[in-house]
Amino acid sequence: MTERKSKFTLANSLTVLLAMLLGQWMLAWLWVPVDEAQGDVYRVIYLHVPAAFASFLSAGVLLIGSLLALRSKDEHWLNLSRAAAEVGLLFTLLTLATGSIWGKPTWGVWWTWDARLTTSFLLALMYGGWILLFGAIPQGPSRTRSCSILGVMIAADVPIIYKSVTWWRTLHQPQTILRTGGSTMDSDMLCVLLSGIAIMALVTVNMILVRRETLRLEQELEEKSLGGAS
Amino acid sequence: MTLKNTARQTWIENVRTLFAHSLRVDISSKERLITPIFFALIILMLFSFAIPEPDVAMRSRMMVAESQLAIFFALQIAFSRTFESERIDRTFDHLRLSPISSSAFITSKILHVLFIGGGTMLCTGILSVILQGQNMGQMADPVVLGAAFLTLLGLTGLGVLLASITLNAEGHQILFPLLYFPLSVPVLLCSTEGLVHWLDTYKWDSTMRGWSVMLIAFDIIYLTLTILLGTEAVD
Amino acid sequence: MLSVQKISFGFKNQKLFQDVSFNLEAGQLIRISGANGSGKSTMLGLIAGLITGGGGSILFAGDDDFRQWTSWIAPDANGLVPTLSATENLNFWLELRGVKLKVGSLQTTLGRWGLSGDWIQSSLPVAKFSTGMKRRLALAKLELEGSKLWLLDEPLFGLDDGACKQFRDSLDRHLSAGGASLVVTHDDRLLERIRHQTISLGGTGL
Numbered sequence: 197m198t199e200r201k202s203k204f205t206l207a208n209s210l211t212v213l214l215a216m217l218l219g220q221w222m223l224a225w226l227w228v229p230v231d232e233a234q235g236d237v238y239r240v241i242y243l244h245v246p247a248a249f250a251s252f253l254s255a256g257v258l259l260i261g262s263l264l265a266l267r268s269k270d271e272h273w274l275n276l277s278r279a280a281a282e283v284g285l286l287f288t289l290l291t292l293a294t295g296s297i298w299g300k301p302t303w304g305v306w307w308t309w310d311a312r313l314t315t316s317f318l319l320a321l322m323y324g325g326w327i328l329l330f331g332a333i334p335q336g337p338s339r340t341r342s343c344s345i346l347g348v349m350i351a352a353d354v355p356i357i358y359k360s361v362t363w364w365r366t367l368h369q370p371q372t373i374l375r376t377g378g379s380t381m382d383s384d385m386l387c388v389l390l391s392g393i394a395i396m397a398l399v400t401v402n403m404i405l406v407r408r409e410t411l412r413l414e415q416e417l418e419e420k421s422l423g424g425a426s
Numbered sequence: 427m428t429l430k431n432t433a434r435q436t437w438i439e440n441v442r443t444l445f446a447h448s449l450r451v452d453i454s455s456k457e458r459l460i461t462p463i464f465f466a467l468i469i470l471m472l473f474s475f476a477i478p479e480p481d482v483a484m485r486s487r488m489m490v491a492e493s494q495l496a497i498f499f500a501l502q503i504a505f506s507r508t509f510e511s512e513r514i515d516r517t518f519d520h521l522r523l524s525p526i527s528s529s530a531f532i533t534s535k536i537l538h539v540l541f542i543g544g545g546t547m548l549c550t551g552i553l554s555v556i557l558q559g560q561n562m563g564q565m566a567d568p569v570v571l572g573a574a575f576l577t578l579l580g581l582t583g584l585g586v587l588l589a590s591i592t593l594n595a596e597g598h599q600i601l602f603p604l605l606y607f608p609l610s611v612p613v614l615l616c617s618t619e620g621l622v623h624w625l626d627t628y629k630w631d632s633t634m635r636g637w638s639v640m641l642i643a644f645d646i647i648y649l650t651l652t653i654l655l656g657t658e659a660v661d
Numbered sequence: 662m663l664s665v666q667k668i669s670f671g672f673k674n675q676k677l678f679q680d681v682s683f684n685l686e687a688g689q690l691i692r693i694s695g696a697n698g699s700g701k702s703t704m705l706g707l708i709a710g711l712i713t714g715g716g717g718s719i720l721f722a723g724d725d726d727f728r729q730w731t732s733w734i735a736p737d738a739n740g741l742v743p744t745l746s747a748t749e750n751l752n753f754w755l756e757l758r759g760v761k762l763k764v765g766s767l768q769t770t771l772g773r774w775g776l777s778g779d780w781i782q783s784s785l786p787v788a789k790f791s792t793g794m795k796r797r798l799a800l801a802k803l804e805l806e807g808s809k810l811w812l813l814d815e816p817l818f819g820l821d822d823g824a825c826k827q828f829r830d831s832l833d834r835h836l837s838a839g840g841a842s843l844v845v846t847h848d849d850r851l852l853e854r855i856r857h858q859t860i861s862l863g864g865t866g867l
Binding site: 266318321322325328329332333334338339341342343345346348349350352353356357359360361363364 | 593595596597605615616636640643644647651655658659
Binding site for chain 2: 709710711726728729731732733735737738739740741742743744745749753754756757758759786
């Protein structure tokens with residue numbers, strides 16, 4: 197019974213969080229003043245920046261799930277890693293899409309090898325690679341080990357990629373990097389953006405937990421039905 | 427025949443035996459040594475078709491980029507086959523039942539890949555310098571050699587670790603490059619940018635220091651991960 | 662030498678075998694029998710440590726690494742590198758175990774297993790060997806390793822009557838010298854004149 201209750205709370209809190217996200221977005225569209233230089237399109241950053249944070253946060257959860265799985269050799273931590281990789285991929289794609297939408301009117305192109313876009317692009321490839329590896333190894337201790345090791349590698353690589361790519365781009369074409377944050381930002385804008393990031397972080401953690409729960413149930417169902425068939 | 431076999435190899439002897447065996451296997455089936463270099467040659471040729479004669483300003487950048495990419499792909503071929511001989515005839519299971527430590531096994535693999543990778547790198551480097559009509563003296567520069575070695579070290583750590591985790595994966599030939607390419611971006615960026623800067627200026631300034639520090643940091647992280655986690659993966 | 666207590670193994674919810682216990686002492690041979698798919702090879706793999714999971718405990722005597730005094734014969738493979746010669750292959754495995762051989766003993770043993778002549782021993786790559794020859798090579802390796810415990814999974818695979826008889830003698834010598842063995846085989850030729858115990862994995866099979 198307690199189990200059912202906890203699922204209920206998880207799903208419910210996700211609804212509440214999504215409602216909060218919607219509210220924050222309405223604020224972003226209706227309340228926050230328009231950016232003089234960029235016009236209304238700049239408002240996409242209220243989704244873009246939180247999504248980018250969420251994609252990095254997922255890498256952190258992936259690291260935690262992988263380390264716990266390596267330490268305990270317990271397969272069920274793999275569900276957490278898998279949920280993190282899937283949610284991470286989702287938010288990375290969202291980051292890329294919103295980045296493109298913002299980039300077209302601002303930079304004049306859909307895509308440029310800007311430092312942040314490149315980092316997100318690589319992150320999407322790595323999350324995708326993780327999910328592919330997961331699918332390519334049959335269930336068992338070797339899958340737990342291999343996927344967890346890859347999880348640690350990805351998490352270790354994210355800061356190095358971020359650092360090296362940023363440096364690479366700032367060295368060569370500093371003028372293309374558009375800075376939105378910092379002191380130039382209106383305090384209302386900053387407030388909405390920060391609250392967006394905070395809400396999105398909660399949504400991310402919640403989504404990962406919900407996904408983990410469904411994965412666990414899927415597995416349980418599979419085991420039960422196979423057991424019944426024999 | 428005796429039942430009193432209490433002899434046992436030390437860790438170092440384990441590594442030596444495994445390393446020597448890997449080399450013997452490579453030499454006995456020469457295609458394993460030749461294919462990466464063959465592959466690099468084809469890439470160099472494709473480059474010269476696709477890219478027009480670069481002007482003077484772009485010359486060192488083009489040279490570094492072409493050589494790096496040829497080496498990168500050649501190494502990928504060499505790395506993805508790291509555990510090829512263990513896959514045959516359940517050799518890996520036999521190894522797991524031999525009294526060897528898994529860290530000795532991983533160490534011997536790293537040494538082996540460094541050796542094969544070094545050879546591949548050298549051959550590809552010389553070929554690319556010749557084919558691009560460059561001065562061979564540029565290769566003998568200690569900074570160039572050092573950058574090449576650090577690149578090889580980082581890519582080797584990454585390659586061995588990825589090969590060990592894709593050991594049991596279906597379609598590992600495809601999966602390996604898919605994982606290898608994005609994860610190796612930092613090392614490629616650091617070595618390419620560092621080398622281009624060096625060949626343009628021949629000055630050891632803060633930019634050079636920055637890229638070298640980053641390259642070394644990458645090497646340390648990946649080699650540590652390989653030794654820590656690779657042992658776990660093959661255990 | 663080896664004590665197995667209540668081991669179980671199964672995939673998903675289907676149990677292959679449950680609560681199997683036995684002790685293996687010096688000079689003893691235990692045969693694991695059962696229908697196809699009853700888990701014989703799985704049990705051997707579990708004891709060797711190739712497979713993990715399941716319940717129960719498997720204890721090897723002594724504090725040292727059991728792999729040092731255990732040899733394994735796989736049902737369908739011999740762990741040979743096809744491009745290397747017979748002696749190169751054997752030397753590698755023996756060296757890994759730290760086995761020091763007297764000069765010529767490798768050649769004599771291979772000769773006894775019907776692999777005589779310098780060309781067959783040191784020049785011909787193993788890829789050119791027949792199935793039976795490869796198996797003979799693996800059994801010669803088993804003899805030379807001199808381990809106390811032999812884990813044998815279908816050791817007669819691909820052998821003719823002569824080699825089969827020779828392996829029976831070899832196994833006999835191994836047991837009288839104080840060795841022990843755990844055997845999975847469907848071939849009654851091997852154990853017809855060797856004293857052994859049998860563990861049946863009832864199982865419903867596939």
